[in-house]
Amino acid sequence: MFLKQFFEPESCTYTYLIADEKNHAVIIDPVESELDIYLKMLQDYDLKLLYIFETHIHADHITAAAPLREKTQAKSVVHRNSNVTCADLLITDGCIFQLGKYSIEAIFTPGHTNACMSYYLKEENIVFTGDTLLINGCGRTDFQHGSSKQLYESIHTKIFTLPEQTIVYPAHDYHGKKFSxxxxxxxxxxxxxQGKTEAEFIDIMRNLDLPYPKKIDTALPMNQACGQKK
Ligand SMILES: [Fe+2]
Structure with a gap:
Protein backbone atom coordinates (compact mmCIF):
# COMPACT_ATOMS: atom_id res chain seq x y z
CA MET A 1 0.00 0.00 0.00
CA PHE A 2 1.10 3.54 -0.77
CA LEU A 3 0.54 6.10 1.99
CA LYS A 4 1.65 9.72 1.86
CA GLN A 5 1.14 12.19 4.68
CA PHE A 6 1.02 15.88 3.71
CA PHE A 7 1.32 18.78 6.15
CA GLU A 8 -0.28 22.20 5.67
CA PRO A 9 1.56 24.55 8.03
CA GLU A 10 -0.96 27.35 8.53
CA SER A 11 -3.63 25.16 10.12
CA CYS A 12 -1.18 22.31 10.97
CA THR A 13 -3.43 19.96 9.01
CA TYR A 14 -2.43 16.49 7.92
CA THR A 15 -3.83 15.17 4.65
CA TYR A 16 -3.41 11.55 3.61
CA LEU A 17 -3.18 10.02 0.17
CA ILE A 18 -3.60 6.25 0.05
CA ALA A 19 -3.29 4.03 -3.01
CA ASP A 20 -3.44 0.33 -3.76
CA GLU A 21 -1.24 -1.70 -6.07
CA LYS A 22 -3.52 -0.98 -9.02
CA ASN A 23 -3.04 2.77 -8.54
CA HIS A 24 -6.52 3.44 -7.24
CA ALA A 25 -6.38 6.15 -4.59
CA VAL A 26 -8.32 8.02 -1.95
CA ILE A 27 -7.46 11.24 -0.15
CA ILE A 28 -8.46 12.29 3.36
CA ASP A 29 -8.94 15.94 4.39
CA PRO A 30 -7.33 17.75 1.44
CA VAL A 31 -6.59 21.46 1.93
CA GLU A 32 -7.36 23.91 -0.85
CA SER A 33 -3.99 25.72 -0.73
CA GLU A 34 -2.17 22.42 -1.36
CA LEU A 35 -4.20 21.41 -4.41
CA ASP A 36 -1.31 21.58 -6.87
CA ILE A 37 0.84 19.34 -4.67
CA TYR A 38 -1.86 16.64 -4.65
CA LEU A 39 -2.46 16.91 -8.38
CA LYS A 40 1.26 16.61 -9.09
CA MET A 41 1.55 13.53 -6.93
CA LEU A 42 -1.48 11.92 -8.57
CA GLN A 43 0.10 12.60 -11.93
CA ASP A 44 3.66 11.57 -10.98
CA TYR A 45 2.48 8.21 -9.63
CA ASP A 46 -0.26 7.77 -12.22
CA LEU A 47 -2.94 7.44 -9.56
CA LYS A 48 -6.68 7.41 -10.18
CA LEU A 49 -8.43 9.23 -7.34
CA LEU A 50 -11.72 7.54 -6.41
CA TYR A 51 -12.84 9.21 -3.19
CA ILE A 52 -12.24 12.40 -1.24
CA PHE A 53 -13.02 11.72 2.41
CA GLU A 54 -13.62 14.45 4.95
CA THR A 55 -13.25 13.46 8.60
CA HIS A 56 -15.59 16.38 9.37
CA ILE A 57 -16.51 19.85 8.21
CA HIS A 58 -13.41 21.82 9.06
CA ALA A 59 -13.42 25.20 10.75
CA ASP A 60 -9.75 26.05 10.29
CA HIS A 61 -9.06 25.58 6.59
CA ILE A 62 -10.91 25.28 3.30
CA THR A 63 -11.29 21.87 1.75
CA ALA A 64 -9.87 21.08 -1.69
CA ALA A 65 -12.81 18.75 -2.37
CA ALA A 66 -14.50 20.83 -5.08
CA PRO A 67 -11.46 21.55 -7.27
CA LEU A 68 -10.09 18.03 -6.72
CA ARG A 69 -13.25 16.29 -7.83
CA GLU A 70 -13.55 18.63 -10.77
CA LYS A 71 -10.06 17.65 -11.93
CA THR A 72 -10.25 13.94 -11.11
CA GLN A 73 -13.94 12.94 -11.09
CA ALA A 74 -13.46 11.49 -7.58
CA LYS A 75 -16.52 11.37 -5.30
CA SER A 76 -16.57 13.54 -2.19
CA VAL A 77 -17.66 11.84 1.01
CA VAL A 78 -18.94 13.33 4.30
CA HIS A 79 -21.15 12.17 7.15
CA ARG A 80 -24.83 12.83 6.53
CA ASN A 81 -25.17 14.98 9.69
CA SER A 82 -23.00 17.58 8.02
CA ASN A 83 -25.86 18.69 5.73
CA VAL A 84 -23.35 19.23 2.96
CA THR A 85 -25.76 18.61 0.13
CA CYS A 86 -23.15 19.27 -2.55
CA ALA A 87 -21.18 16.17 -1.47
CA ASP A 88 -21.45 13.11 -3.69
CA LEU A 89 -21.92 10.67 -0.82
CA LEU A 90 -23.52 11.37 2.55
CA ILE A 91 -22.55 8.41 4.66
CA THR A 92 -23.17 6.95 8.07
CA ASP A 93 -21.52 4.59 10.54
CA GLY A 94 -20.19 1.35 9.10
CA CYS A 95 -20.02 2.27 5.41
CA ILE A 96 -17.19 0.35 3.77
CA PHE A 97 -15.24 1.55 0.76
CA GLN A 98 -13.15 -0.91 -1.17
CA LEU A 99 -9.76 0.16 -2.41
CA GLY A 100 -8.56 -2.93 -4.25
CA LYS A 101 -7.81 -5.50 -1.58
CA TYR A 102 -8.10 -2.93 1.21
CA SER A 103 -11.34 -2.01 2.89
CA ILE A 104 -11.82 1.38 4.47
CA GLU A 105 -14.46 1.41 7.17
CA ALA A 106 -16.12 4.71 8.05
CA ILE A 107 -16.66 4.88 11.81
CA PHE A 108 -19.00 7.54 13.17
CA THR A 109 -17.15 9.25 16.03
CA PRO A 110 -19.14 12.36 17.01
CA GLY A 111 -18.07 14.73 19.77
CA HIS A 112 -15.67 17.25 18.23
CA THR A 113 -18.56 17.92 15.83
CA ASN A 114 -21.81 16.04 15.26
CA ALA A 115 -20.56 14.82 11.87
CA CYS A 116 -17.11 13.38 12.64
CA MET A 117 -15.92 10.22 10.96
CA SER A 118 -12.81 8.14 11.50
CA TYR A 119 -11.59 5.88 8.71
CA TYR A 120 -10.18 2.47 9.57
CA LEU A 121 -7.98 0.33 7.34
CA LYS A 122 -8.21 -3.01 9.04
CA GLU A 123 -5.75 -4.84 6.80
CA GLU A 124 -3.02 -2.29 7.53
CA ASN A 125 -3.90 -1.58 11.17
CA ILE A 126 -4.31 2.13 10.56
CA VAL A 127 -6.99 4.56 11.70
CA PHE A 128 -7.40 8.13 10.51
CA THR A 129 -9.05 9.87 13.42
CA GLY A 130 -9.61 13.42 12.18
CA ASP A 131 -9.96 15.70 15.22
CA THR A 132 -11.66 13.00 17.29
CA LEU A 133 -8.35 11.73 18.65
CA LEU A 134 -5.18 13.82 18.29
CA ILE A 135 -1.74 12.83 19.52
CA ASN A 136 -1.94 13.44 23.25
CA GLY A 137 -5.10 15.49 22.76
CA CYS A 138 -8.42 15.76 20.97
CA GLY A 139 -10.47 18.32 19.07
CA ARG A 140 -12.39 20.99 20.99
CA THR A 141 -16.06 20.35 21.66
CA ASP A 142 -17.48 23.85 22.02
CA PHE A 143 -18.53 24.49 18.39
CA GLN A 144 -20.34 22.70 15.54
CA HIS A 145 -22.72 20.78 17.84
CA GLY A 146 -19.77 19.31 19.71
CA SER A 147 -20.20 17.35 22.92
CA SER A 148 -17.53 16.26 25.39
CA LYS A 149 -19.77 13.43 26.58
CA GLN A 150 -20.17 12.15 23.02
CA LEU A 151 -16.47 12.51 22.30
CA TYR A 152 -15.58 10.47 25.38
CA GLU A 153 -18.04 7.80 24.31
CA SER A 154 -16.77 7.76 20.70
CA ILE A 155 -13.18 7.36 21.86
CA HIS A 156 -13.90 4.66 24.41
CA THR A 157 -16.38 2.59 22.43
CA LYS A 158 -15.12 3.03 18.87
CA ILE A 159 -11.42 4.05 18.87
CA PHE A 160 -9.82 2.62 22.01
CA THR A 161 -11.48 -0.73 21.20
CA LEU A 162 -9.33 -1.08 18.06
CA PRO A 163 -6.22 -3.30 18.35
CA GLU A 164 -3.55 -1.61 20.47
CA GLN A 165 -0.94 -1.73 17.70
CA THR A 166 -3.22 0.25 15.37
CA ILE A 167 -1.44 3.32 14.05
CA VAL A 168 -3.28 6.59 14.67
CA TYR A 169 -3.01 9.26 11.99
CA PRO A 170 -4.75 12.46 13.18
CA ALA A 171 -5.96 15.49 11.21
CA HIS A 172 -3.58 17.82 13.02
CA ASP A 173 -0.51 18.00 15.14
CA TYR A 174 0.87 21.22 16.53
CA HIS A 175 4.15 19.77 17.85
CA GLY A 176 5.61 18.02 14.80
CA LYS A 177 4.46 14.51 15.71
CA LYS A 178 3.27 12.49 12.74
CA PHE A 179 1.49 9.48 14.17
CA SER A 180 0.79 7.55 17.32
CA GLN A 194 -4.48 7.23 31.72
CA GLY A 195 -7.85 5.88 32.84
CA LYS A 196 -9.55 9.29 32.80
CA THR A 197 -13.24 9.09 33.69
CA GLU A 198 -15.98 10.74 31.65
CA ALA A 199 -16.51 13.33 34.39
CA GLU A 200 -12.79 14.17 34.47
CA PHE A 201 -12.72 14.52 30.70
CA ILE A 202 -15.80 16.76 30.62
CA ASP A 203 -14.21 18.92 33.30
CA ILE A 204 -10.93 19.20 31.34
CA MET A 205 -12.79 20.22 28.19
CA ARG A 206 -14.96 22.74 30.02
CA ASN A 207 -11.89 24.47 31.42
CA LEU A 208 -9.77 24.68 28.25
CA ASP A 209 -10.58 28.37 27.82
CA LEU A 210 -9.75 28.37 24.10
CA PRO A 211 -10.04 31.48 21.90
CA TYR A 212 -12.78 31.80 19.25
CA PRO A 213 -11.62 29.84 16.16
CA LYS A 214 -10.00 32.41 13.86
CA LYS A 215 -11.26 31.11 10.52
CA ILE A 216 -14.55 29.50 11.47
CA ASP A 217 -16.75 32.22 10.00
CA THR A 218 -15.17 31.96 6.56
CA ALA A 219 -14.14 28.29 6.51
CA LEU A 220 -17.44 26.73 7.60
CA PRO A 221 -19.67 28.26 4.91
CA MET A 222 -17.02 27.48 2.28
CA ASN A 223 -16.73 23.87 3.44
CA GLN A 224 -20.48 23.47 3.56
CA ALA A 225 -20.30 24.34 -0.14
CA CYS A 226 -17.60 21.63 -0.65
CA GLY A 227 -14.95 24.37 -0.98
CA GLN A 228 -16.54 25.58 -4.20
CA LYS A 229 -15.69 29.20 -5.02
CA LYS A 230 -18.61 31.18 -6.35
FE1 LIG B 1 -11.90 20.31 13.36
Whole structure:
Protein backbone atom coordinates (compact mmCIF):
# COMPACT_ATOMS: atom_id res chain seq x y z
CA MET A 1 0.00 0.00 0.00
CA PHE A 2 1.10 3.54 -0.77
CA LEU A 3 0.54 6.10 1.99
CA LYS A 4 1.65 9.72 1.86
CA GLN A 5 1.14 12.19 4.68
CA PHE A 6 1.02 15.88 3.71
CA PHE A 7 1.32 18.78 6.15
CA GLU A 8 -0.28 22.20 5.67
CA PRO A 9 1.56 24.55 8.03
CA GLU A 10 -0.96 27.35 8.53
CA SER A 11 -3.63 25.16 10.12
CA CYS A 12 -1.18 22.31 10.97
CA THR A 13 -3.43 19.96 9.01
CA TYR A 14 -2.43 16.49 7.92
CA THR A 15 -3.83 15.17 4.65
CA TYR A 16 -3.41 11.55 3.61
CA LEU A 17 -3.18 10.02 0.17
CA ILE A 18 -3.60 6.25 0.05
CA ALA A 19 -3.29 4.03 -3.01
CA ASP A 20 -3.44 0.33 -3.76
CA GLU A 21 -1.24 -1.70 -6.07
CA LYS A 22 -3.52 -0.98 -9.02
CA ASN A 23 -3.04 2.77 -8.54
CA HIS A 24 -6.52 3.44 -7.24
CA ALA A 25 -6.38 6.15 -4.59
CA VAL A 26 -8.32 8.02 -1.95
CA ILE A 27 -7.46 11.24 -0.15
CA ILE A 28 -8.46 12.29 3.36
CA ASP A 29 -8.94 15.94 4.39
CA PRO A 30 -7.33 17.75 1.44
CA VAL A 31 -6.59 21.46 1.93
CA GLU A 32 -7.36 23.91 -0.85
CA SER A 33 -3.99 25.72 -0.73
CA GLU A 34 -2.17 22.42 -1.36
CA LEU A 35 -4.20 21.41 -4.41
CA ASP A 36 -1.31 21.58 -6.87
CA ILE A 37 0.84 19.34 -4.67
CA TYR A 38 -1.86 16.64 -4.65
CA LEU A 39 -2.46 16.91 -8.38
CA LYS A 40 1.26 16.61 -9.09
CA MET A 41 1.55 13.53 -6.93
CA LEU A 42 -1.48 11.92 -8.57
CA GLN A 43 0.10 12.60 -11.93
CA ASP A 44 3.66 11.57 -10.98
CA TYR A 45 2.48 8.21 -9.63
CA ASP A 46 -0.26 7.77 -12.22
CA LEU A 47 -2.94 7.44 -9.56
CA LYS A 48 -6.68 7.41 -10.18
CA LEU A 49 -8.43 9.23 -7.34
CA LEU A 50 -11.72 7.54 -6.41
CA TYR A 51 -12.84 9.21 -3.19
CA ILE A 52 -12.24 12.40 -1.24
CA PHE A 53 -13.02 11.72 2.41
CA GLU A 54 -13.62 14.45 4.95
CA THR A 55 -13.25 13.46 8.60
CA HIS A 56 -15.59 16.38 9.37
CA ILE A 57 -16.51 19.85 8.21
CA HIS A 58 -13.41 21.82 9.06
CA ALA A 59 -13.42 25.20 10.75
CA ASP A 60 -9.75 26.05 10.29
CA HIS A 61 -9.06 25.58 6.59
CA ILE A 62 -10.91 25.28 3.30
CA THR A 63 -11.29 21.87 1.75
CA ALA A 64 -9.87 21.08 -1.69
CA ALA A 65 -12.81 18.75 -2.37
CA ALA A 66 -14.50 20.83 -5.08
CA PRO A 67 -11.46 21.55 -7.27
CA LEU A 68 -10.09 18.03 -6.72
CA ARG A 69 -13.25 16.29 -7.83
CA GLU A 70 -13.55 18.63 -10.77
CA LYS A 71 -10.06 17.65 -11.93
CA THR A 72 -10.25 13.94 -11.11
CA GLN A 73 -13.94 12.94 -11.09
CA ALA A 74 -13.46 11.49 -7.58
CA LYS A 75 -16.52 11.37 -5.30
CA SER A 76 -16.57 13.54 -2.19
CA VAL A 77 -17.66 11.84 1.01
CA VAL A 78 -18.94 13.33 4.30
CA HIS A 79 -21.15 12.17 7.15
CA ARG A 80 -24.83 12.83 6.53
CA ASN A 81 -25.17 14.98 9.69
CA SER A 82 -23.00 17.58 8.02
CA ASN A 83 -25.86 18.69 5.73
CA VAL A 84 -23.35 19.23 2.96
CA THR A 85 -25.76 18.61 0.13
CA CYS A 86 -23.15 19.27 -2.55
CA ALA A 87 -21.18 16.17 -1.47
CA ASP A 88 -21.45 13.11 -3.69
CA LEU A 89 -21.92 10.67 -0.82
CA LEU A 90 -23.52 11.37 2.55
CA ILE A 91 -22.55 8.41 4.66
CA THR A 92 -23.17 6.95 8.07
CA ASP A 93 -21.52 4.59 10.54
CA GLY A 94 -20.19 1.35 9.10
CA CYS A 95 -20.02 2.27 5.41
CA ILE A 96 -17.19 0.35 3.77
CA PHE A 97 -15.24 1.55 0.76
CA GLN A 98 -13.15 -0.91 -1.17
CA LEU A 99 -9.76 0.16 -2.41
CA GLY A 100 -8.56 -2.93 -4.25
CA LYS A 101 -7.81 -5.50 -1.58
CA TYR A 102 -8.10 -2.93 1.21
CA SER A 103 -11.34 -2.01 2.89
CA ILE A 104 -11.82 1.38 4.47
CA GLU A 105 -14.46 1.41 7.17
CA ALA A 106 -16.12 4.71 8.05
CA ILE A 107 -16.66 4.88 11.81
CA PHE A 108 -19.00 7.54 13.17
CA THR A 109 -17.15 9.25 16.03
CA PRO A 110 -19.14 12.36 17.01
CA GLY A 111 -18.07 14.73 19.77
CA HIS A 112 -15.67 17.25 18.23
CA THR A 113 -18.56 17.92 15.83
CA ASN A 114 -21.81 16.04 15.26
CA ALA A 115 -20.56 14.82 11.87
CA CYS A 116 -17.11 13.38 12.64
CA MET A 117 -15.92 10.22 10.96
CA SER A 118 -12.81 8.14 11.50
CA TYR A 119 -11.59 5.88 8.71
CA TYR A 120 -10.18 2.47 9.57
CA LEU A 121 -7.98 0.33 7.34
CA LYS A 122 -8.21 -3.01 9.04
CA GLU A 123 -5.75 -4.84 6.80
CA GLU A 124 -3.02 -2.29 7.53
CA ASN A 125 -3.90 -1.58 11.17
CA ILE A 126 -4.31 2.13 10.56
CA VAL A 127 -6.99 4.56 11.70
CA PHE A 128 -7.40 8.13 10.51
CA THR A 129 -9.05 9.87 13.42
CA GLY A 130 -9.61 13.42 12.18
CA ASP A 131 -9.96 15.70 15.22
CA THR A 132 -11.66 13.00 17.29
CA LEU A 133 -8.35 11.73 18.65
CA LEU A 134 -5.18 13.82 18.29
CA ILE A 135 -1.74 12.83 19.52
CA ASN A 136 -1.94 13.44 23.25
CA GLY A 137 -5.10 15.49 22.76
CA CYS A 138 -8.42 15.76 20.97
CA GLY A 139 -10.47 18.32 19.07
CA ARG A 140 -12.39 20.99 20.99
CA THR A 141 -16.06 20.35 21.66
CA ASP A 142 -17.48 23.85 22.02
CA PHE A 143 -18.53 24.49 18.39
CA GLN A 144 -20.34 22.70 15.54
CA HIS A 145 -22.72 20.78 17.84
CA GLY A 146 -19.77 19.31 19.71
CA SER A 147 -20.20 17.35 22.92
CA SER A 148 -17.53 16.26 25.39
CA LYS A 149 -19.77 13.43 26.58
CA GLN A 150 -20.17 12.15 23.02
CA LEU A 151 -16.47 12.51 22.30
CA TYR A 152 -15.58 10.47 25.38
CA GLU A 153 -18.04 7.80 24.31
CA SER A 154 -16.77 7.76 20.70
CA ILE A 155 -13.18 7.36 21.86
CA HIS A 156 -13.90 4.66 24.41
CA THR A 157 -16.38 2.59 22.43
CA LYS A 158 -15.12 3.03 18.87
CA ILE A 159 -11.42 4.05 18.87
CA PHE A 160 -9.82 2.62 22.01
CA THR A 161 -11.48 -0.73 21.20
CA LEU A 162 -9.33 -1.08 18.06
CA PRO A 163 -6.22 -3.30 18.35
CA GLU A 164 -3.55 -1.61 20.47
CA GLN A 165 -0.94 -1.73 17.70
CA THR A 166 -3.22 0.25 15.37
CA ILE A 167 -1.44 3.32 14.05
CA VAL A 168 -3.28 6.59 14.67
CA TYR A 169 -3.01 9.26 11.99
CA PRO A 170 -4.75 12.46 13.18
CA ALA A 171 -5.96 15.49 11.21
CA HIS A 172 -3.58 17.82 13.02
CA ASP A 173 -0.51 18.00 15.14
CA TYR A 174 0.87 21.22 16.53
CA HIS A 175 4.15 19.77 17.85
CA GLY A 176 5.61 18.02 14.80
CA LYS A 177 4.46 14.51 15.71
CA LYS A 178 3.27 12.49 12.74
CA PHE A 179 1.49 9.48 14.17
CA SER A 180 0.79 7.55 17.32
CA UNK A 181 -0.76 4.22 18.30
CA UNK A 182 -3.89 3.24 20.19
CA UNK A 183 -1.69 1.83 22.97
CA UNK A 184 0.27 5.09 23.32
CA UNK A 185 -2.89 7.17 23.42
CA UNK A 186 -4.53 4.93 26.00
CA UNK A 187 -1.44 5.20 28.17
CA UNK A 188 -0.33 8.76 27.57
CA UNK A 189 -3.16 10.97 26.30
CA UNK A 190 -3.57 13.52 29.09
CA UNK A 191 -7.24 14.16 28.30
CA UNK A 192 -8.56 10.75 27.34
CA UNK A 193 -6.00 8.16 28.37
CA GLN A 194 -4.48 7.23 31.72
CA GLY A 195 -7.85 5.88 32.84
CA LYS A 196 -9.55 9.29 32.80
CA THR A 197 -13.24 9.09 33.69
CA GLU A 198 -15.98 10.74 31.65
CA ALA A 199 -16.51 13.33 34.39
CA GLU A 200 -12.79 14.17 34.47
CA PHE A 201 -12.72 14.52 30.70
CA ILE A 202 -15.80 16.76 30.62
CA ASP A 203 -14.21 18.92 33.30
CA ILE A 204 -10.93 19.20 31.34
CA MET A 205 -12.79 20.22 28.19
CA ARG A 206 -14.96 22.74 30.02
CA ASN A 207 -11.89 24.47 31.42
CA LEU A 208 -9.77 24.68 28.25
CA ASP A 209 -10.58 28.37 27.82
CA LEU A 210 -9.75 28.37 24.10
CA PRO A 211 -10.04 31.48 21.90
CA TYR A 212 -12.78 31.80 19.25
CA PRO A 213 -11.62 29.84 16.16
CA LYS A 214 -10.00 32.41 13.86
CA LYS A 215 -11.26 31.11 10.52
CA ILE A 216 -14.55 29.50 11.47
CA ASP A 217 -16.75 32.22 10.00
CA THR A 218 -15.17 31.96 6.56
CA ALA A 219 -14.14 28.29 6.51
CA LEU A 220 -17.44 26.73 7.60
CA PRO A 221 -19.67 28.26 4.91
CA MET A 222 -17.02 27.48 2.28
CA ASN A 223 -16.73 23.87 3.44
CA GLN A 224 -20.48 23.47 3.56
CA ALA A 225 -20.30 24.34 -0.14
CA CYS A 226 -17.60 21.63 -0.65
CA GLY A 227 -14.95 24.37 -0.98
CA GLN A 228 -16.54 25.58 -4.20
CA LYS A 229 -15.69 29.20 -5.02
CA LYS A 230 -18.61 31.18 -6.35
FE1 LIG B 1 -11.90 20.31 13.36
Missing amino acids: TIKEEKEQNVRLG
